[in-house]
Amino acid sequence: MLAMTLSQEIDASRPSSVAAPAAQRLDSSVRRMPPKVMQAREHVFFEGDPITHIYQVEHGTVCLYKTLHDGRRQIVDFAHAGDFIGLGAGGDHAFNAQAITLARLRCLPAGALHEVACHNPDIGMQLYRALSDQLLAARDLLLTVGQRNATERLAALLLALSRRNERNGANPARIALSMTRADIADFLSLTVETVSRTFTKLRQNGTIELAHSSLVVIRDRHTLEQLAAGEAKRSAL
Amino acid sequence: MLAMTLSQEIDASRPSSVAAPAAQRLDSSVRRMPPKVMQAREHVFFEGDPITHIYQVEHGTVCLYKTLHDGRRQIVDFAHAGDFIGLGAGGDHAFNAQAITLARLRCLPAGALHEVACHNPDIGMQLYRALSDQLLAARDLLLTVGQRNATERLAALLLALSRRNERNGANPARIALSMTRADIADFLSLTVETVSRTFTKLRQNGTIELAHSSLVVIRDRHTLEQLAAGEAKRSAL
């Protein structure tokens, strides 16, 4: 149970469960549309837009966020290759989706997808599982944002990205950040200054190494895991 | 779009979409089991438990929460009459579920439910919608916890409860809180002291009235809405 909890901490990604197999099945079931290529900082859709398509990330990173009227922003998820964007039962999108890198998206007409899902339990289950994974991720992030301090939040994020690498066969100790400090701040509910200071602190105490601002090397994974689990002593913060 | 956003803020409840109709259909499709009666503070299940049943609240309130190892607790949702508990694609529960009032739950064997959902698209869609609503609620709460200050968080909660009353045909200005200050604190990621002080502040400036500690009367709904939307001036905090 402990291991399971850890493995889900702010796991913004869940490619494993919905990756290649689901994509192939969807390919053959939903009429193929030309993929959409988005420039960095370009929006896929906005909150309130009618849902015409569901998207699946083929390449790049897309951030999903909500805002308050005075501009405060909360990123609720980062979508990476394999992840679905825009799933849900409502008629309108409930959040904004913005590419944060150059990204390529597979476009699935919402109506057709709904149709297929109703007649093909297998596809329906894929979507159900994807939605379920997003709910897990959202609730884990809620625990992170609501209960962890700045250091623990960043540790949890780095670990989640490291595990993603692991699942994808990449080096789990080497993390190439596709998001800016501002994106990380809005995801973890901190300010850019605090994020920056926390990176510096983790670097200075030898937990991580910063090749440059967007390339993190994990030096002491154990410490990160203790921090994320809420087991670190006060002195280590 | 604005109105829609507002109507979803930390909407821990979403009975409308999954209430009576779905319940009836499920009744006829899944073998009926005796309802489970839970005392206040009794647990329905714990994180890591294998999922044997899905539950639907018939009466009372159940809180869903996650914890860190040192005891810090984050309530991720309050489930009220009509709400499903335990939906998801994993084999184990990803959170704890504890009744916070006397509660009656309908028990649905997970296997049978899965079976029925696969053969009956209508039931499948009901579950999909319920899951989708929970995802919306989780992300709204994320915005609340991550970006709003103490006063705004409480305002958002009170408004969500008020809207629930409205949907159920009850008086939207009269809110009977089924949760303690500690529950509210762990839901909004505050301390009991801060929750208590914030209630006092809202009472003193005439926004609400406290008949007693668990009965709130909304006096100035407009102010609550401005607070929750992030439109209030600094002076009003």
Place this chain on the structure above:
DNA sequence: CGAGTCGTTGATTCTTTTCAAAGCCCGTGG
């Protein structure tokens, strides 16, 4: 009536935010 839980209030501390400024990286263009 006493024990215990829950809620409120006050004083102080602390983490993070805010405000300010400088450094760095990189692409553009002279």
Place this chain on the structure above:
DNA sequence: CCACGGGCTTTGAAAAGAATCAACGACTCG
């Protein structure tokens, strides 16, 4: 090729909001 400009990151000092520590009052239940 190097100067310039702008965005992103880092660092410092001060301020603020919420947490912590402490105590008391209210209500409930044996």
